[in-house]
């Protein structure tokens with residue numbers, strides 16, 4: 001569930017800081033050349049207009065209202081530029097960073113879902129965090145997912161069945177460095193990344209040259225322990241990226 005009010009509050013504070021900063025600068029530069037003050041005011045006003053424009057587009061996307069593809073694309077670029085400032089302000093006023101990260105993942109995913117793709121299964125990589133594996137399981141599945149005995153206690157078994165049925169590449173990444181290495185070695189055309197908000201943002205920002213669809217893992221036991229995946233969300237992402245449909249039996253039609 002995305003709380004867009006927290007995002008708007010953060011943006012409101014960002015705009016207020018910009019206005020306050022400009023007022024202070026104006027007081028201090030009143031003795032300097034008039035043209036300099038004018039330029040600063042025009043620059044800040046332009047930035048504020050861009051931020052407000054981006055917030056309106058973002059609000060509409062979060063509320064699943066229709067937004068044109070080009071506006072979505074421009075907004076994604078603006079949102080990426082604002083990301084660090086927004087995260088900083090949000091955490092300074094006690095808004096959890098994940099609330100903001102969720103918004104950016106939604107902007108990214110909505111933009112990708114407004115494209116059309118026709119990839120083969122082999123062109124796609126699914127990256128899964130290690131915490132999906134049952135904590136008590138002693139099998140070493142990080143280097144070779146096939147080592148899983150498919151006991152059914154975690155999602156890894158289901159993922160292997162998916163891999164066996166459609167031949168999609170699935171890797172378990174123990175961190176961002178390994179995820180980047182997997183991408184560099186396998187050169188996929190698209191990635192379905194399953195992770196928490198923080199890792200998804202970092203992965204999406206790292207791989208700007210290919211579509212990365214983010215899927216949040218569920219964390220009923222807290223972060224990084226016995227998390228799980230909604231396999232249907234992963235299947236929907238595969239269906240979208242391939243333009244095919246995996247049936248519940250894993251067959252395509």
Ligand code: SF4
Pocket residue numbers: 133134137138139141148149150151152153154155156157
């Ligand atoms: S499905 Fe069972 S065997 Fe496979 S990783 Fe999970 S707990 Fe281990």
